[in-house]
Amino acid sequence: MTTRNTRLDPMDLFDVRSELSDDELLVKDTVARFADEQAIPLMREAFENHSFPRELIGQVAELGLLGSSIEGYDCAGMNAVSYGLICQELERADSGLRSFVSVQSSLVMYPIYTFGSEEQKQRWLPAMARGEAIGCFGLTEPHGGSDPGNMKTHAKRDGSDWILNGAKMWITNGTIADAAVVWAQTSEGIKGFIVEKDMPGFSAQEIENKFSLRASITAGLFFDNVRIPEANVLPGVSSLRGPLSCLTQARYGITWGVIGAAQACLDEVLKYTDDRVLFGKPLSHTQAMQIRMADMSRRITTAQLLSLRLGRIKDAGQLSPSQVSLAKWNNCRAAIDIARDARDILGGAGISAEYVPIRHMLNLESVITYEGTETVHQLAVGRELTGINAFG
Ligand code: TGC
Numbered sequence: 001m002t003t004r005n006t007r008l009d010p011m012d013l014f015d016v017r018s019e020l021s022d023d024e025l026l027v028k029d030t031v032a033r034f035a036d037e038q039a040i041p042l043m044r045e046a047f048e049n050h051s052f053p054r055e056l057i058g059q060v061a062e063l064g065l066l067g068s069s070i071e072g073y074d075c076a077g078m079n080a081v082s083y084g085l086i087c088q089e090l091e092r093a094d095s096g097l098r099s100f101v102s103v104q105s106s107l108v109m110y111p112i113y114t115f116g117s118e119e120q121k122q123r124w125l126p127a128m129a130r131g132e133a134i135g136c137f138g139l140t141e142p143h144g145g146s147d148p149g150n151m152k153t154h155a156k157r158d159g160s161d162w163i164l165n166g167a168k169m170w171i172t173n174g175t176i177a178d179a180a181v182v183w184a185q186t187s188e189g190i191k192g193f194i195v196e197k198d199m200p201g202f203s204a205q206e207i208e209n210k211f212s213l214r215a216s217i218t219a220g221l222f223f224d225n226v227r228i229p230e231a232n233v234l235p236g237v238s239s240l241r242g243p244l245s246c247l248t249q250a251r252y253g254i255t256w257g258v259i260g261a262a263q264a265c266l267d268e269v270l271k272y273t274d275d276r277v278l279f280g281k282p283l284s285h286t287q288a289m290q291i292r293m294a295d296m297s298r299r300i301t302t303a304q305l306l307s308l309r310l311g312r313i314k315d316a317g318q319l320s321p322s323q324v325s326l327a328k329w330n331n332c333r334a335a336i337d338i339a340r341d342a343r344d345i346l347g348g349a350g351i352s353a354e355y356v357p358i359r360h361m362l363n364l365e366s367v368i369t370y371e372g373t374e375t376v377h378q379l380a381v382g383r384e385l386t387g388i389n390a391f392g
């Protein structure tokens with residue numbers, strides 16, 4: 001981040017930093033250094049090449065960022081605010097990098113830790129914390145991701161095994177995963193299956209030609225009579241509550257993550273408008289530009305305060321999913337609007353990946369869509385306010 005001669009930190013006008021504990025500050029500053037020195041230099045090329053920079057996995061693991069909220073099993077046992085700060089600093093680099101950590105931590109390690117057997121935890125969690133095993137999470141299906149209760153993927157008992165059939169779509173990390181946590185209908189309710197990459201009948205195919213989240217792997221997963229032993233079924237849940245509670249964890253992290261993307265765009269705009277001289281003065285001296293940048297700061301500040309409060313509520317064990325919905329909706333909307341406006345402020349240069357806004361802008365199209373679209377979160381808040389379920 002650029003240092004400027006201003007009284008307040010332009011990235012943190014309400015001094016959220018002063019609300020953080022020493023441990024939280026250490027996490028934030030360590031991950032920020034990693035993002036600045038190791039990740040940001042790689043992300044533009046990774047985005048342009050449509051590839052995930054796998055060389056970062058070891059360093060991310062070394063810093064304790066995988067399964068960071070889990071106690072034991074070689075995980076760091078950090079609090080929710082620290083997890084949020086990790087997401088923020090990683091997404092300042094790129095949403096694809098934060099996605100990798102969200103999926104591994106909130107969507108794969110969390111359900112194994114929360115709903116798994118002791119044997120499953122011992123087998124997967126330490127390896128996943130070290131980045132030696134990669135996971136993915138299969139909930140969305142081709143016919144409609146917003147309504148996962150209507151999933152077609154199903155599993156039937158066959159002796160002491162299960163036979164899994166169906167397909168999942170848009171699955172982050174799908175082709176590099178050693179284990180996929182796959183949610184399927186059964187006669188006993190919706191269950192989670194740990195599908196291992198070499199199981200006969202299981203295949204994954206990368207989705208090409210994405211214009212968003214290009215520095216992240218996205219895949220379709222296919223299950224053709226995959227035989228799964230009972231030992232690979234998560235014993236602790238048999239309903240939609242299983243996958244939805246994982247989403248609550250990941251969505252919480254996203255509320256913080258997108259703040260990082262928005263900060264990166266504001267930082268770029270502050271530099272650019274200082275340097276760009278039009279009609280005899282730098283753009284930053286015009287009222288219109290100052291109003292636009294002030295508006296970015298207003299949105300970032302609101303998002304920061306919302307996420308910090310959400311994190312404190314989560315750490316107190318009082319979190320409600322509709323609170324997460326409100327913050328996911330607000331913060332993603334703020335970030336994508338900031339990125340789009342930043343792209344415009346840079347004029348023609350704004351369409352070049354040499355500057356960060358277009359990459360963040362394109363990424364945020366995915367982020368505002370996955371983990372529940374904006375409409376889904378608006379309806380979740382509407383349901384909380386009225387007590388009426390308007391999804392159907
Ligand atoms: P509904 O009747 O509301 O709930 C069924 C059961 O689940 C419980 N529940 C939740 N639990 C925890 N967290 C939540 N957010 C929860 N929401 C609901 C609920 O209490 C109930 O429990 P029980 O015990 O009574 O059975 O279910 P519904 O079918 O009406 O669904 C409502 C709706 C639309 C909100 C839900 O289907 C939804 O969230 N849809 C969006 C799906 C979605 O977000 N998919 C994301 C896929 S993963 C992904 O995108 C990863 S991107 C990763 C990356 O790269 O970063």
Ligand code: FAD
Pocket residue numbers: 103136137138139140141142143144145146147169170171172173212213218366369370371372373374375376390391392
């Ligand atoms: P649909 O559900 O078909 O929605 C289409 C449109 O209809 C949307 O605008 C939606 O808001 C709107 N809509 C839905 N319901 C209503 C309603 N009741 N009223 C009015 N409008 C409505 N999924 C996983 O399981 N695992 C992953 O790792 C994963 N990673 C992803 C990575 C990327 C890059 C992307 C893009 C997606 C990923 N997803 C993943 C899938 C993601 O969660 C879904 O795309 C998302 O939930 C929306 O589902 P859909 O794409 O099928 O859209």
